[in-house]
Amino acid sequence: MDHAELNTEQVLKRDIPWETYMTTKLISGTGLQLLRRYDNRAESYRAQLLDDDGPAYVRVFVSILRDIFKEETVEYVLALIDEMLTANPKRARLFHDKSLANEDTYEPFLKSEEYKHVLLWKGNWFIQEKSCKILALIVSARPKTQDGVVANGEASNSKKKFTTIDDVLKGLVEWLCTQLRKPSHPSRGIPTAINCLASLLKEPVVRSSFVQADGVKLLIPLISPASTQQSIQLLYETCLCLWLLSYYEPALEYLATSRTLPRLVDVVKSSTKEKVVRVIILTFRNLLSKGTFGAQMVDLGLPQIVQSLKAQAWSDEDLLEALNQLEDGLKDNIKKLSSFDKYKQEVLLGHLDWSPMHKDPLFWRDNITCFEENDFQILRVLITIMDSSNDSRALAVACFDLSQFIQHHPAGRVIVTDLKAKERVMKLMNHESAEVTKNALLCIQRLFLGAKYASFLQV
Numbered sequence: 001m002d003h004a005e006l007n008t009e010q011v012l013k014r015d016i017p018w019e020t021y022m023t024t025k026l027i028s029g030t031g032l033q034l035l036r037r038y039d040n041r042a043e044s045y046r047a048q049l050l051d052d053d054g055p056a057y058v059r060v061f062v063s064i065l066r067d068i069f070k071e072e073t074v075e076y077v078l079a080l081i082d083e084m085l086t087a088n089p090k091r092a093r094l095f096h097d098k099s100l101a102n103e104d105t106y107e108p109f110l111k112s113e114e115y116k117h118v119l120l121w122k123g124n125w126f127i128q129e130k131s132c133k134i135l136a137l138i139v140s141a142r143p144k145t146q147d148g149v150v151a152n153g154e155a156s157n158s159k160k161k162f163t164t165i166d167d168v169l170k171g172l173v174e175w176l177c178t179q180l181r182k183p184s185h186p187s188r189g190i191p192t193a194i195n196c197l198a199s200l201l202k203e204p205v206v207r208s209s210f211v212q213a214d215g216v217k218l219l220i221p222l223i224s225p226a227s228t229q230q231s232i233q234l235l236y237e238t239c240l241c242l243w244l245l246s247y248y249e250p251a252l253e254y255l256a257t258s259r260t261l262p263r264l265v266d267v268v269k270s271s272t273k274e275k276v277v278r279v280i281i282l283t284f285r286n287l288l289s290k291g292t293f294g295a296q297m298v299d300l301g302l303p304q305i306v307q308s309l310k311a312q313a314w315s316d317e318d319l320l321e322a323l324n325q326l327e328d329g330l331k332d333n334i335k336k337l338s339s340f341d342k343y344k345q346e347v348l349l350g351h352l353d354w355s356p357m358h359k360d361p362l363f364w365r366d367n368i369t370c371f372e373e374n375d376f377q378i379l380r381v382l383i384t385i386m387d388s389s390n391d392s393r394a395l396a397v398a399c400f401d402l403s404q405f406i407q408h409h410p411a412g413r414v415i416v417t418d419l420k421a422k423e424r425v426m427k428l429m430n431h432e433s434a435e436v437t438k439n440a441l442l443c444i445q446r447l448f449l450g451a452k453y454a455s456f457l458q459v
Contacts, residue, residue: 055097065108078130092141201244294333352397392433399439
């Protein structure tokens with residue numbers, strides 16, 4: 001059978017020649033006794049053995065993974081550990097028992113002499129997948145370090161070089177990013193990586209390593225409306241990763257400048273899965289007060305979406321509370337944003353439309369000096385939009401706004417002329433859109449003739 005399609009149940013049906021390994025001194029007599037008692041036994045019997053002597057079994061399993069290279073045996077032991085942890089994830093604590101202080105329980109998964117036997121990197125897909133899952137559980141179960149004492153055999157007085165927790169976490173992140181870029185398994189590589197990442201991003205070191213590895217951008221393509229149960233789970237766990245990253249400041253810059261928010265909005269508008277909606281709303285709530293996220297959310301129409309979501313029958317009280325908090329936060333955000341802040345956000349994002357402020361004389365009268373900020377940055381962006389946009393609505397609005405600036409600013413004609421806007425506007429007078437040509441003509445009239453005559457000529 002193809003190793004990529006193996007499952008734990010199939011692997012555990014094998015007969016492993018433990019006696020042969022003892023003869024060749026690859027396992028000890030004590031190890032053989034423990035394995036004979038454990039092997040091919042009912043789950044309830046194995047559970048009792050683990051309750052009575054769990055750390056001893058962990059020591060045997062780790063020593064086999066470290067010393068025996070035969071693929072079938074490695075797969076078998078990984079399957080035993082996987083079965084043990086799946087039945088009770090709390091058993092991962094056994095790997096950190098004090099009696100294992102001199103055992104490097106991470107070593108077989110991440111490193112060995114000359115890197116010939118590194119399970120996470122060199123094994124087949126079954127070995128890689130189980131190693132990833134097991135490592136993530138072991139890492140998550142480790143006790144908090146205290147002065148002078150480090151978990152997993154890393155005693156401060158030890159002369160042996162042990163695998164540090166930072167080694168493990170960085171090694172895992174490297175493998176996870178590799179899977180997201182080029183999966184080892186066509187259908188399970190990415191889901192396995194995201195599942196593991198969703199549990200590990202609680203770790204500050206993992207967040208840091210993941211951002212430094214440019215991993216955030218690997219998540220964005222996975223945020224899209226899902227249909228099958230498998231794709232819904234992948235979407236949920238991807239959004240869970242983003243929620244965890246929303247607590248980490250260095251990740252915010254990428255989230256703010258990528259397509260993350262629009263994609264999340266698209267998903268939350270169409271998803272009926274409560275857990276998906278909940279984790280996205282919680283992410284929005286986290287991001288709302290940070291940087292320009294609040295303004296982006298308003299621009300993307302999130303206040304209306306939240307109202308629509310509130311009208312649906314959700315059973316999750318956390319979701320309902322988060323929706324109420326997000327709604328209140330968005331209202332506060334809208335109040336805090338002056339009309340010019342909203343206008344500026346619209347221009348900088350390139351999302352020009354006929355929102356009320358464009359044709360409101362009070363807006364131009366009250367905010368005309370704001371256009372002088374940063375060496376007339378907003379005017380320069382409007383002129384760039386005229387030069388580069390393919391959106392006829394954006395071109396028409398940009399022409400209109402430039403004409404409004406000329407009309408309301410005392411030195412408007414001089415400033416716009418100095419910014420070399422005339423040539424751009426003249427080109428737009430031959431545009432195929434009547435809306436664009438009309439507003440380009442208005443702008444040129446005000447530029448050449450002044451506001452009084454342009455108003456008279458406007459039709």
